[in-house]
Amino acid sequence: MKSFRHGQILKLIRSRGIFTQEELARALKELSVDATQVTLSRDMRELGIVKTPEGYRQLGREVSSETSALQFATLASEFLRDIRHAQNQVVLKTAPGHASSVAVALDDEEWPEVVGTLAGDDTILLICPDSKTAGAVRNRLMKILTESGRK
Amino acid sequence: MKSFRHGQILKLIRSRGIFTQEELARALKELSVDATQVTLSRDMRELGIVKTPEGYRQLGREVSSETSALQFATLASEFLRDIRHAQNQVVLKTAPGHASSVAVALDDEEWPEVVGTLAGDDTILLICPDSKTAGAVRNRLMKILTESGRK
C-alpha cells in the first residue's frame, strides 16, 4: 500500500492545495486510501514534501537515500540469481524481466566503484574501473545477499 | 537469498550431475550458499526440478503459479503508484524504472480480462476487451493493494 499511497499523495498535492496532514488524510480516504497522521508524517519526509504558504509541495526528488539501500537488498534477494566477474565487468543474472528493476535500485545506491550500469531483460552489466574493483563489487554483492536473507 | 540459491541450484544441476539433495547442499556450500535438505526439497518443487537416472533436471519452466500471485501483490504494493482507467485500457504508474518488473509479475498471473500488457519505464498499459472489463480490472487491482498491505 505504501507506494500507492505515496503516488496518491503526490497526485493530491499537485492537483489541489492541501494544508494539513489531517486534511490530506481525508482527501486520501476519498481515494480509498486509509492512513493516519502518523503515517502521513513519515510519508512527507520520505517523499521530500515540505509545507509552504500555498500548501504542501514536493521539493527536488524523493529522499531515496535511506530507502534505496533497503530496496536494493530486498530486490536483490528476491530476483538476483547469479553474479559473475570477468575483467572489469560484473554480470548479474536476474529472474526474467526483472533486470531493470534491480539495476535501477542498484543505480540509486550510487556505488563509486561502479562506473555504469546496463540492463537487459534478465541480465545486468556493471562496468567497473578495473578487474580488481569488479572483484570487490562481486564480493560486496555476495555479502549483501548472505547478510540480508540470513542463510 | 532464496532467488540466488535458486540460480545457483540451476547452475549446478546443469553443469554437473547431482543425485541427492544432501549432495546438492554440499555443492552449494562451496558457492557460499548454506541450505538444509528441507529448504532444497522446497526449492526442487518451486523450480520444477525432477529426479532422473542422470541426476536432477529442470522440466519446462519454473512452477510460478503459486509464487507469482504473491509476487505480483508484493511488487504492486512496493512499486505501484497510480491506477487509471480510460476506455478499454488501464494505465498503471510505477516508481521510475520498475514498470517492467511489475508488468512481468502481472503477466505471469495471466488474467483472462487482460488482453495484453506493455511496459515502459514507469508506465504500464493494460489492454482489455472493453471499457467495462477495464473498470473491473482497475477494481481488482485496487483490491489487491488494499488487501495486501492491510491499511
Place this chain on the structure above:
DNA sequence: AATTTTTATTCACTCTGCTGAATATTTAAG
C-alpha cells in the same frame, strides 16, 4: 506569553515470508 493546532517521535504490535528441526512418507536396495 498562553493556548490551540499541527507535526514528529517513540514504542509496541502485526503480518508476511523464509527457514530449520523433528518427523512422516516415499523410494531404492538388499
Place this chain on the structure above:
DNA sequence: CTTAAATATTCAGCAGAGTGAATAAAAATT
C-alpha cells in the same frame, strides 16, 4: 518383505517492513 536412504511435510521460530496509539515537540494563533 525388510531395511536403509532419500525426500516431503508439519510446525514453530525468526527477522524485516509497515502501521497506529500515545505522546512529545514545534508551529501557529490569539
